[in-house]
Amino acid sequence: MDKHMSIEWRMIMEEETNQAELPGGQINSMNAMVYDTYGTPDVLRLEKVPIPVPKDQEVLIEVYATSVNSWDWDLLRGKPLVNRIGAARQPRYRILGADVAGRVIAVGASATRFKPGDEVFGDLSGCGWGGFAEYVCAAEKALTPKPAGINYVQAAAIPQAAVLALQGLRDRGELQKGQRVLINGAGGGVGTFAIQYAKLLGAEVTGVDSAEKLDTLHAVGADYVLDYRKANFTAVGVQYDLILDVIGKHSVFALKRALVSGGRYVMIGGPMPHILLNLICAPFIAKFEHKKIMLLIHKPNHEDQEVWRELVESGHVLPIVHREYALNEAAQAIQDIGEGRVKGKAVISIKKMDL
Structure with a gap:
C-alpha cells in the first residue's frame, strides 16, 4: 500500500481485514480486468493490481457485481474519437466499469455519508470508473444505499x-x-x-x-x-x-x-x-x-438513483438481467453489448452474496 496512506485508512483497514476476507489474505492486491490499448474486447486481460486507497471524500467498495454499458464498449474501442480527447495514445481509464454494487469496507478521512459495512450501489462514470475489479474507490456522492429485497447483481443493473x-x-x-x-x-x-x-x-x-x-x-x-x-x-x-x-x-x-x-x-x-x-x-x-x-447529456447523481431505489423497493420496477458473467468473462459481456444481443443488462458477478 502507499506508504503515505492516512492514519485513518490504516486504522480502518486493520479493523476490517478479518471481516473483508481480502483475496488470498492480502490487503495490497486484487483481480481486475485491465487494458492498455484501444481495440476489440480481446485486449482485456485479468491482472493483479494494487487495491486503491480512498481519498478524503471517497470510500473503498468491495465490488460484488458490476454491469456493462455501451459506454464501456465505446471507451474500449476509443470510438467515436471524442472518447480519445486527452487520451489519444492510451486509454484514460485502465479499468472499465461504471455501475457497481457492493459493500463499503473503508472510508476516507472526510467521508460522512457511509460507514464500513454499508451496502451501496452507484455510477462511477463521474469519478474515475474502475468497476471491473474486486475493489474500487468512489466518491461518496456517486453512491446510494442498495435497494432492499434485491441482490447485488440486480442492484448493479440499475445506476x-x-x-x-x-x-x-x-x-x-x-x-x-x-x-x-x-x-x-x-x-x-x-x-x-x-x-x-x-x-x-x-x-x-x-x-x-x-x-x-x-x-x-x-x-x-x-x-x-x-x-x-x-x-x-x-x-x-x-x-x-x-x-x-x-x-x-x-x-x-x-x-x-x-x-x-x-x-x-x-x-x-x-x-x-x-x-x-x-x-x-x-x-x-x-x-x-x-x-x-x-x-440528453448524462448527469450521474445519487438523487436520481434514490428515485429508482424507492421504485425497486416498492416493487414497481424490476431490473432485467440478461445474464451473469464471471469477471474473466468481461470481454464476452462487452462483445455481447456491442453486438446488440443483450436483453436488459449484462452483469458481471464478482462475489456471490445472498440478499
Missing part, C-alpha cells in the same frame, strides 16, 4: 441505465400521463427501465427493437412492439408525443414526421454525424414545426 431513462423521460421529455411514447432500442438497459417508468406515469408505450427482444418488451409493460427490421417507425404514419431514442440512427427529417406538434425527441445515443445534424437542425424545427429535438 447508469435507469438514470438515463429517468432523465430522458422526466427531465428532457417532460413525460405526462396519457401521452403516446415510443422508445427506440427498448430492449436494452435504458429501454427496459424507460418502459416501466413510462407505464407507471400512465403513458401508452411502443417499444422498438429486434424480433428476439420483443417478448421482453411486452414482459416489462410495452403496449405495442415493433421489429425494426420489418417496420420503420418514422414511416408508418403514427405520431408520438415523445420519442426516446437509444440508437439514434434515423434522419432528423424522418424523426420529425413521427412527432406530433409540440412533441419531443430525446436522443440518448447514436452516431456522431446524426448527433451533430440533430443539434444543427433543432432550432429550425422548433421554430417552424413546434417540435423539439434534444440530446
Whole structure:
C-alpha cells in the first residue's frame, strides 16, 4: 500500500481485514480486468493490481457485481474519437466499469455519508470508473444505499441505465400521463427501465427493437412492439408525443414526421454525424414545426438513483438481467453489448452474496 496512506485508512483497514476476507489474505492486491490499448474486447486481460486507497471524500467498495454499458464498449474501442480527447495514445481509464454494487469496507478521512459495512450501489462514470475489479474507490456522492429485497447483481443493473431513462423521460421529455411514447432500442438497459417508468406515469408505450427482444418488451409493460427490421417507425404514419431514442440512427427529417406538434425527441445515443445534424437542425424545427429535438447529456447523481431505489423497493420496477458473467468473462459481456444481443443488462458477478 502507499506508504503515505492516512492514519485513518490504516486504522480502518486493520479493523476490517478479518471481516473483508481480502483475496488470498492480502490487503495490497486484487483481480481486475485491465487494458492498455484501444481495440476489440480481446485486449482485456485479468491482472493483479494494487487495491486503491480512498481519498478524503471517497470510500473503498468491495465490488460484488458490476454491469456493462455501451459506454464501456465505446471507451474500449476509443470510438467515436471524442472518447480519445486527452487520451489519444492510451486509454484514460485502465479499468472499465461504471455501475457497481457492493459493500463499503473503508472510508476516507472526510467521508460522512457511509460507514464500513454499508451496502451501496452507484455510477462511477463521474469519478474515475474502475468497476471491473474486486475493489474500487468512489466518491461518496456517486453512491446510494442498495435497494432492499434485491441482490447485488440486480442492484448493479440499475445506476447508469435507469438514470438515463429517468432523465430522458422526466427531465428532457417532460413525460405526462396519457401521452403516446415510443422508445427506440427498448430492449436494452435504458429501454427496459424507460418502459416501466413510462407505464407507471400512465403513458401508452411502443417499444422498438429486434424480433428476439420483443417478448421482453411486452414482459416489462410495452403496449405495442415493433421489429425494426420489418417496420420503420418514422414511416408508418403514427405520431408520438415523445420519442426516446437509444440508437439514434434515423434522419432528423424522418424523426420529425413521427412527432406530433409540440412533441419531443430525446436522443440518448447514436452516431456522431446524426448527433451533430440533430443539434444543427433543432432550432429550425422548433421554430417552424413546434417540435423539439434534444440530446440528453448524462448527469450521474445519487438523487436520481434514490428515485429508482424507492421504485425497486416498492416493487414497481424490476431490473432485467440478461445474464451473469464471471469477471474473466468481461470481454464476452462487452462483445455481447456491442453486438446488440443483450436483453436488459449484462452483469458481471464478482462475489456471490445472498440478499
